[in-house]
Amino acid sequence: MMAGDVAMLPLESEFVDTSTLATPTSDWSMNPIGDLEFAGGGEAFEVELTASGNIESEDLIFSASIVPSLAQELDSQYDLTESDDYHTNCLGQNNRWIRSDSAGWFYLTPEGEFFRWRGSFDRSLHLGSFDTSYYDNPDLLTDPESPDVDVVVEGDILRIMPSAEFTGSFQIEVGATDGVQRGPTDLVLVTVTEPIDDFKTPPADEDDPVEDETPPPVLMVIANQDFYYQEYADTRASLEAAGLEVVVAATTTETATPHANSGQGDGSGHVTPDLALSDANADDYSAIVFVGGWGAASYQYAFEGTYSNGSYNSTEELKSTVNDLINDFVDQDKYVSAICHGVSVLAWARVDGVSPISGKTVSAWANTSPGSDTAFHTTRQEIEYNGGSMVQSGSIGDPTTATDDVIVDGRIITAENYDSAAMFGQVLGDAINDPAYIDEVFAEWE
Missing domain, CATH: 2.60.40.1080 (Immunoglobulin-like)
Incomplete structure (x- = not known):
């Protein structure tokens, strides 16, 4: 490090990594x-x-x-100067160059990597990484x-x-x-x-289908312990990309913890639910989604066994709450959906005495399920025992991948696993935004 460099840099990204609290030094x-x-x-x-x-x-x-x-820290430390064209492609490589009166020159690559010039590219000091919008508009760095x-x-x-x-x-x-x-x-x-306007039904004297209205939010159900993070995050991202608000519910509003290594990267993956399932009302939502992970087993209404992991054994009250919620969505002819082991929640639900997936074709995680004192060792066994027909992995669309393994059977939408989560959210979002669905279902609500 040359004289004048500050040890606090380089920083690695726009924000400091979100982390859990350090080990306490008190009681x-x-x-x-x-x-x-x-x-x-x-x-x-x-x-x-x-x-x-x-x-x-x-x-x-x-x-x-x-x-x-990070942009504010860099500008505060180096007093970066705005420019009309940022000397694009000076010295080749299509970089954009930023001047500092106190610290010389800096450059930003097309990929968003930010360096302090040290006389050559090999000796330049990497100071941080940004998305490409900073290259498109370096004012985000010079005037954050x-x-x-x-x-x-x-x-x-x-x-x-x-x-x-x-x-x-x-x-x-x-x-x-x-x-x-x-x-x-x-x-x-x-x-x-972005704020999302509340859904408004058309005036009673309008006969035309509802157009350009935002449906009510989607209710996404996760477990407080052991939900699969990527199935939550990718599904939610696709739904929000479709312009839909997502409300997260769990047994309680206490912090929900995902399976380890389930797609959360270096972060904790913790999610704070918006509400408890006991406070959810199907009237307020356009569809319900059950996210996978072994923790979804705690919502299985008709399952009579005991799981080896005690956190998957819930109360009859909670199971009845979830089952009543599923019945309300079915009664209102709204989409009921699930991914991976979340499909087992639909399998063990009961609507008029039978599973809502009885006679339906579904996709789900085919292999193991959480250990219990029953004869059910796979999600497939749970689905088929309750009358559902489950496809083979990868059999939908491209047979070499599960990314497109999403099935729509009436008002039931299911997906195989985390590989399918992005497509799952996209398919569900398209279905909810379908003008025919909005006209058939939403226009009847008060």
């Missing part, structure tokens, strides 16, 4: 929040802050602040904008208040102190999405 610790995502429009978003250990949350003083982005968001803590409530026009991502650092010792902090990635 209490703040509970991690997990990443947050909510629709903008000017409404405040609130999160309750809690702690574990030998202390009550009300005895702590919580604090929160917005963490500067702070998020138009207020973050305050009142007691144990974290309140995030974006302006009505703001959308985007930023990080906040949340900490706590008992008045003597400050505990470890939590870095939280916050994403504010």
Whole structure:
């Protein structure tokens, strides 16, 4: 490192990696929040802050602040200068060049890699990675904008208040102190999405089909313990790309933990459900989705065995709540869908005494299911026992891959596994947005 370089750099990405809390040095610790995502429009978003250990949350003083982005850190450190054309392709390689009066020259590659020039490309110092929008508009580096968001803590409530026009991502650092010792902090990635207008039915005297209306949200059900992260994330991303809002429900609103190595990458993959299943009402949603992972077994209404993993054994009350919810979606002729082991929830449901997939063709994970004291050792066995017909893996579309293994059979939509999740969300989103579906189902709702 040459004289004048600062040891805090290079940073690796636009945001510092979101991580779980460090090992506490006292007999209490703040509970991690997990990443947050909510629709903008000017409404405040609130999160309750809690702690574990030998202390009550009300005895702590919580604090929160917005963490500067990598672009802000770099501009603050080097005072990067705006330019009309950023000297594109100077010295070849199609890079864009940025000047600093105090630190010389920097360059940004078409792929978004940012370097400090050291006299040659081989000796240049890598300072960070950005998406290609920064290459298209280097002003994002030379004049980075702070998020138009207020973050305050009142007691144990974290309140995030974006302006009505703001959308985007930023990080906040949340900490706590008992008045003597400050505990470890939590870095939280916050994403504010475009606001979604509430669905409105047409006036009673209109005979034309509903057009250009946004259907109600999709209800996505995950398990509080051992849901499959990629099946959740890829499905949700496709639904949101189709313009649909997604509301996440689980047994409780406590942080949901995915299977290890289920697509969450280096992050925890923790998800904070929007509501408990007991508070969900089919009237409020356009479809229901059951995400896979062994934890989905806790929602199997008619399953009478006991699982070896105690977290998969739930109460009769919870099973009845889920079954009643499925019945309500079926009664309203709305899409009932599931992916991977989530299809077993539909298999063990009962509508008028039979499984909603009885007589239906479905796709699902064909192999093992969580260990129990029953004769059911695969998801296929559970599906076929309950009257469903399950296709072979890869048999839909391209036989060399499961990415397109999605089946629509009436109002039942199923998919094989995480490989199929992106297509699953796309197919479901297209089905919900179909004007015929909107006209048949949504226009009847008050």
